[in-house]
Amino acid sequence: MNDPVAFVSAMKLLGAGIAMLGAIGAGIGVGLAASGGVQAMGRNPDAAGIIQTNMILGMAFAEAVAIYALAVALIIIFVG
Amino acid sequence: MSEVKPKRRFGVKRWIILALVGLGAYCAFFGPSILKPITPQVSLAAENTGLHIGSFQITNTMLATLLADVILILMALGVFRFIKSGKLVPSGFYNMFEAIVEFMWNSVEGTAGKWAKRIYPIVATIFLLIFVANMVKLVPGFETIGQIEESFSGKGYAPVKLFQVGSLEVYTIDKGQPVNLTTSTAEASITYAETSSAEGEAMCTSCDVVGFLRGSATDLNFTFALAIIAVVLTQAYGTWALGPGYFSKFLPFKKLIYGGVFGLIDFVVGILEIVLEFAKILSFGFRLFGNVFAGALLLSIIGILVAVVVPAGLYLFELFFGVIQAYVFFLLATVFISGATIGHHGEEQH
Numbered sequence: 001m002n003d004p005v006a007f008v009s010a011m012k013l014l015g016a017g018i019a020m021l022g023a024i025g026a027g028i029g030v031g032l033a034a035s036g037g038v039q040a041m042g043r044n045p046d047a048a049g050i051i052q053t054n055m056i057l058g059m060a061f062a063e064a065v066a067i068y069a070l071a072v073a074l075i076i077i078f079v080g
Numbered sequence: 081m082s083e084v085k086p087k088r089r090f091g092v093k094r095w096i097i098l099a100l101v102g103l104g105a106y107c108a109f110f111g112p113s114i115l116k117p118i119t120p121q122v123s124l125a126a127e128n129t130g131l132h133i134g135s136f137q138i139t140n141t142m143l144a145t146l147l148a149d150v151i152l153i154l155m156a157l158g159v160f161r162f163i164k165s166g167k168l169v170p171s172g173f174y175n176m177f178e179a180i181v182e183f184m185w186n187s188v189e190g191t192a193g194k195w196a197k198r199i200y201p202i203v204a205t206i207f208l209l210i211f212v213a214n215m216v217k218l219v220p221g222f223e224t225i226g227q228i229e230e231s232f233s234g235k236g237y238a239p240v241k242l243f244q245v246g247s248l249e250v251y252t253i254d255k256g257q258p259v260n261l262t263t264s265t266a267e268a269s270i271t272y273a274e275t276s277s278a279e280g281e282a283m284c285t286s287c288d289v290v291g292f293l294r295g296s297a298t299d300l301n302f303t304f305a306l307a308i309i310a311v312v313l314t315q316a317y318g319t320w321a322l323g324p325g326y327f328s329k330f331l332p333f334k335k336l337i338y339g340g341v342f343g344l345i346d347f348v349v350g351i352l353e354i355v356l357e358f359a360k361i362l363s364f365g366f367r368l369f370g371n372v373f374a375g376a377l378l379l380s381i382i383g384i385l386v387a388v389v390v391p392a393g394l395y396l397f398e399l400f401f402g403v404i405q406a407y408v409f410f411l412l413a414t415v416f417i418s419g420a421t422i423g424h425h426g427e428e429q430h
Contacts, residue, residue, distance in 0.1 A: 057412070
């Protein structure tokens with residue numbers, strides 16, 4: 001507390017770490033999408049192509065949340 | 081049992097690879113300090129290379145994008161020449177190119193149906209550009225060869241002169257001479273600094289390498305440019321397909337006037353659709369940027385912690401992610417554009 005500059009930079013790192021908590025949900029979401037996709041492909045291998053496309057789409061949307069968290073964390077650390 | 085005893089082979093390549101790994105380990109752990117990895121300076125914004133057109137500064141990500149463009153044009157010319165030659169069965173590089181093009185065409189056709197022919201050129205261009213930019217980024221020396229400049233964070237390393245070719249002096253930065261006490265380690269960066277000692281430019285004391293080239297997608301300008309192009313084209317294709325009626329998705333006045341309470345709800349939903357279009361730009365831009373930038377960061381940080389073997393695996397990972405991100409961008413653009421051409425339900429039925 002005696003060194004305000006160090007305190008602020010420490011808090012920045014802490015904030016970036018907390019911001020990355022957003023990745024938890026995205027991880028669960030991507031895992032669910034992959035699990036559902038693989039099960040569907042196992043049941044119906046003929047439809048693998050279209051299932052894969054939609055699975056990747058869903059994963060991309062789920063992953064977007066983690067990427068927002070990452071962008072926030074990066075901006076906290078490296079900007080300003 | 082078997083008569084043919086498997087001949088013991090002494091491959092040459094594996095020993096070369098093993099020797100290189102050993103050499104890398106030696107350099108990273110026991111070698112002279114100029115070969116040791118140094119902590120990279122991370123900057124979110126692209127750095128200036130010092131080149132400029134008028135007052136317009138050219139950043140290193142722009143140069144990298146230009147490089148990717150040149151490679152793409154060369155590829156296109158090569159394929160064009162191949163097609164002109166009249167051979168039907170492609171081989172080698174052209175085979176790969178045909179596989180990529182066919183794969184993209186199948187994806188677009190599966191999503192867009194009869195509009196595929198009109199959508200395909202745009203999204204395929206986006207895919208190829210991101211793909212080539214992500215691949216070319218992984219060439220060694222891409223971010224480590226550059227100018228040495230005064231480190232902006234104050235932490236840096238002393239420059240050491242390696243050799244001189246004509247008036248071009250080549251420096252590296254010495255991990256053994258940290259200025260301003262940095263404690264850690266990172267990638268060995270060789271620097272080609274075109275110092276203009278004749279012009280009397282002061283040499284930096286605590287130095288940092290600013291690469292001539294840096295991955296295009298590690299710049300928000302690149303990803304947001306592509307995102308804006310994709311979203312604006314979504315509107316353009318929507319208008320092309322449905323005429324001015326396309327915009328009734330955003331401002332459904334007709335429903336507001338004749339629809340009663342539900343018309344009001346539809347109107348508010350329409351306003352949400354406008355917000356959604358802007359959210360698309362954000363998610364497009366940040367997805368690509370975040371993945372590629374985080375990948376580059378991961379590589380350099382793993383380079384500090386474990387200098388040998390592990391970065392090779394991560395390189396493989398980055399190779400995979402470069403393709404996946406290009407594919408995701410391409411797929412989302414295809415889905416959005418083809419969704420705009422189909423139009424929304426309800427208009428035809430009511």
